[in-house]
Amino acid sequence: MRVTAGEAGAVVSARDLSVHYLSRNASSYHLALDGLTFDVAAGEVLGVVGESGSGKSTLARAVAGLTGLGQLDDGIPEIRGGSLRVLGTDIRGISRRQRDRLTGRVGYLAQNGAVTLNPRLTVGENVAEPIFERDRRFRQKEATAIVASLVDSVHLPLSVLPKQPHELSSGQRQRVALARALVLEPSLLVADEPTRGVDATVKSGVLGVLRELQLQRGFSALVVSSDLAVVSAMTERVAVLSGGVLIGIGPLESLLEHPTHPYLEALAAVREGYRDERDGD
Ligand SMILES: Nc1ncnc2c1ncn2[C@@H]1O[C@H](COP(=O)(O)OP(=O)(O)OP(=O)(O)O)[C@@H](O)[C@H]1O
Secondary structure, eight states, X not given: OOOOTTSTTOSEEEEEEEEEEEOTTSSOEEEEEEEEEEEEOTTOEEEEEEOTTSSHHHHHHHHTTOSOXXXXXXXXXXXXXXXXXXXXXXXXXXXXXXXXXXXXXXEEEOTTTTTTSOTTSOHHHHHHHHHHHHOTTSOHHHHHHHHHHHHHHTTOOGGGTTSOGGGSOHHHHHHHHHHHHHTTOOSEEEEESTTTTSOHHHHHHHHHHHHHHHHHHOOEEEEEOSOHHHHHHHOSEEEEEETTEEEEEEEXXXXXXXXXXXXXXXXXXXXXXXXXXXXXX
């Protein structure tokens, strides 16, 4: 049975969640997310939109379990209030061991995921790396088969496997980063700006592959972007952030039909714009 948002068993469950960063001089905090409450059900894709600095990447990192481990580290988001449960793990107060276990079940495609590929490794080694980081004795032959099948799933030819990342186009590199994020067969994918740095002409190809894999494999996903078109290519259910606050969540149509916030009004205007373009007005 499909679990609906709000029911027990949600894959991600945030209640009054606040997240802050310690300032560089360690004398003050910066509140990046303030009082967020939402759920992501099993198999569901939640889009997150918001202007620059609204807290989207902070939310992506928190849901991927990449928060501080109790000690306050410069540049690492820390849960200050409320709760966040991801795949049954309480992210507040998470231990290193729990985090290692969780990151094996949550695929994280970082902003500029393509740039985070290791330039010294081949494409094949980059995709396989998370497998060997978890189990150094994993059988090479089996890993090669997993990597080849995934590279094929993201519509890349197997001839890219021995290449270095810099020999690929931006769209191909992003698909390699996506294959790497999915190699451990995560139950949840967190994709932060999945098409950032990708040529406009191949953006829809990358999104198409992401949507196709999500439908085939049925993982839940949090897809973050400042571009409404990216998010709406993936899902109808969208959370909108402004200044670290959740100003709306639900089907995009309803949120934009009667906008209750100036940023929602701006989004509605953007969407009208690309509808007119599509209809040739
Ligand atoms: N490492 C950090 N240390 C301190 N403050 C940070 C850090 N990263 C982000 N912030 C602050 O937290 C707030 C939210 O930033 P975040 O990167 O989550 O926003 P965003 O919506 O992803 O922006 P963008 O679309 O530009 O990537 C901003 O005010 C930002 O300045």
